[in-house]
Amino acid sequence: MQNQRIIGTPQDRVDGRAKVTGAAPYVADFAAGQPILQAHPVGSAIARGRILAMDTSRALAVPGVVEVFTHENRPRTSWFGSSWQDEVAPPGQPLRPLHDARILHSGQPIALVVAETYEAARHAANLVTVAYEEEAHHTDLGLRLGTAYVPPKTRSGTTPPPKPKGDVEAALAAAPVTHQARYSVAAEVHNAMEPHATTVIVEEGGALLIHDKIQGVMNTQATVCAIFGLAKEKVRVVTPYLGGGFGSGLRPHHQCFLAVMAALALNRSVKLVLPRDHQFFLAHRPQTEMLVALGATRDGKLTAIRHDAIAGTSTYEDHQEVVVNWTNLLYPAPNVSLSHKLVKLDIESPTDMRAPGAPIGLFAAESAMDELAEKLGMCPLQLRLVNHADTDEVSNKRHTSKELRAAYRMGAERFGWQGRPLAPRAMKDGHELVGWGMATGAWEAQMQTHHARVMLDGEGRATVGVATADIGTGTYTILTQIAAEALGLPMARVTVLLGDSLLPKAPVSGGSWTAASAGAAVDDACARLKAELLRLAQKKGRLLGATLEDLRFADGAMARWSDAGTAIPLADILGESGRDSLVADGKAGPDMLSQLRYSSHAHSAVFAEVRVDEALGQVRVTRMVQAVAAGRILNPKTARSQVIGGAVWGIGMALHEEAQEDHVLGRRMNHNLAEYHIPACADVPDIDVLFVEEHDPRTSPLGVKGLGEIGICGAPPAIANAVWHATGRRVRDLPMTIERVLGLKDTPA
């Protein structure tokens, strides 16, 4: 039987008040009541070459400047490149800031000014002059497609495209209906509200307390220890809040290295907050060029699928994402050929960005399906249903659960999809053409090993600890719910601690695995705590003969289900046993056996309405429905926020976001938030989120699949398909800026 239901009910964020009142400390807020040095980086002006000389004398002369670090005077660190690998590093050699005179990308940090005040540091950074020896650079993916290669080493955590099946070329040639086209997605830059920052506090005895903008404190701890040769006990990383992670915080970035380096060298506490423009040379979603070819029978059954992708990466790391597998995951066919290649460019390494790979690949796949439906004269939704994958053909496994059909049905009904005219340009309202589009989204449900600890104190309050991060997703809240329900406590009596390397071990928070994994670990810790409580109670002669199944935990007490009179407050059990507190450790990880046999994914059906001014090309997204099947929903309120957040980003990816590169200079130029556009409030309609019931005990112990990424996955293609339905023009390149919507921009053949 169940305790009182808290899981599955809409709950406000437990950290909401702290965040909106400013009480929640972010990395830059930590000052530790001691004077702290401020650091400011200098970025490279060129994309490739060498530093011939640097003049730091004017910078050093600025009052308040303590030191200017360059490759010439930096302290020694671990020489071995392998020490620089972090938990999620792709194959290759991570950028080692200030390592030597080489320039690998524009904006690369080449000096660090440290001063008593931020103003002095920033001013002095502008006074550092650099002489470069420039080498020819390549930043234009389009011009370098001929150099694409299959990465020799697969990035851990990603699945490379499966081996081809059947004979795609022959099947395409034989198919009665085919569609083939190229698609592309521009590079996007992570722009979380909180900039990347690291505050390093040098404690007495030389230990470091590091506050780093990171989605996993243990990743920073391990990386810092390896690079600087420090013992784990000497480095504590504490990051309770993130002002948005979105993947940019998975890896410790150069500002972390630089801040620690300066703190160790100067034996002073140091803070380094990256200015917004430097944020644009730190990480990005890779620009990707794709080709999709589909062959089908006249009734729409796919006979052939080809999906090739070529993405940009840096010269020093092979960043890989799962881009093309989704096409075959969603749609089975006897002949399939998928490929994912990289092109080395003189840019910084791309980094995972919300649902890495998925919205890129799905934009191409789901646009192509829409184009195929057009050729077949078929409703695009019907085409999806005809080709629904009952098993996962990429891994040849069964799905743990897949309520995608229900999602299509519920989404279509809510949206009012029925009666949609098949032909484009059929709906007009004044100057505006109205279009309806749909697309499918998918994201892998994953689990990672997490540890958790729960402590009950003498007042009957529980404290839960996991080292994972709340990257803005609501982890504090759902873990509070899970512990409160398990222990029968009101949420107000549960405190969750996250983001501290002293807490039980957890990997980075990413891939939408935190709710399922950290949640299960907390649940496990609570179960162990309850068993221990029962043992203590029985030692005192209470509840004799009872097992945990016989007990109900409610209102801070435990009692037999059959007899409320047996209730004993949890605090009393501790008191009677002469204890101040009781601690239990829990753990949860993937079930290997189930993983061998099953594949698990969250799915979404996305429906969008756009209105496009016919002559002027202004696009307005006026409605969006997302029906999501993602296993058990722990908190409909935070869950909805997650999906909305993803959907808004999907609007940005579809219409706005684009890192504009000057290929002559090899430099990204729109490096501020006035010129790099993300959706404004006016661009975001009321987004209607529906959750499809999906019972799935196999995916994770709590039946949770995770929601952090699914919201973005299907949104861009749904919007692109709606733009076609409105205007009759296929825009195969994102973002769909005015010139593309109006057909006033040449697209490569």
Add this chain to the structure above:
Amino acid sequence: MRPFTFSRPEAPALAIAGKDAASRFLAGGTNLVDLMKYDVERPAAVLDLGRIAGLREVTQAGGTLRIGALVTNADAAAHPLVLAHHPLLADAILAGATPQLRNMATTGGNLLQRTRCHYFYDRQTACNKREPGTGCPAIGGVNRIHAILGASESCIATHPSDMCVALAALEAVVVAQGPEGERRIPMAEFHRLPGNEPQRDTTLGERELITAVEIPAWDYGAHRTYLKLRDRLSYAFALVSVAAAVTLEGGRIAKARIALGGVAHKPWRVAEAETMLQGQAPGEDAFAAAASLILRGAQGQGHNDFKIELARRAIPRALHQAAHATPQSHVEKRIA
């Protein structure tokens, strides 16, 4: 940001006396402070205008509307006199920036805001406007937001203001005070084309203080529009914008004023197009002819080629809105 001295002159004369080429007036600071942070503006002295009395009034005398240089964009757009006499100005202001920025931005500062050219903002690149003689990487570079009219080989930047486009259409006059006394500069002569001196945005003297703008009387009522096309529905600078106002007599255009934003180093007005419309019945042919005249000589730079065609379509739409008294709403983003 470089060290600078900071002072707060309490009268225009003191401000002018303290001003030289190396110092800057500070109004709302929304542009100047950004540029100082990026080390683009490097004033040795900053003179805060905030203590000067008499620059925050909106008045009307003899039909002329006068807006003080320190009137914020938010206040100007909401002022009853502005709404009653020159609603086109309110429309244009409301199409720009965000409420937070408009609360700080001032009339004088808006007139003098600098280009949004990416290179101008990035001191690690060359730029003739920032450092004369270094070159113009926007030519052949990222130039989607750059000029299609009036550009030069030295500079293809645009003036980004919305407010100024309405002021140009309304034939406003900038009132400036300098060591030699007061001067009135018609909008058409206030902003410059880049020529071979792109570092000079305007004809204002180094030691001149803007005290007000004045707009002559013209009753166009609802026959106006400020149509702004941009990369998102709010909070983006114009790719192309059109300020238009007309008056009709007996179903024919008696007077038309049209200015374009986002396309040149200054708000773009072509008197010939306005004269041509005079006496014509409002209609698509006449509007298209006006667009052709306004865009005569337009030239793209690659990424911004589309702006020529976009402007060619936007001008007739704006004239249609003005002629039909259906001004573009800046709350409801749907284009009328």
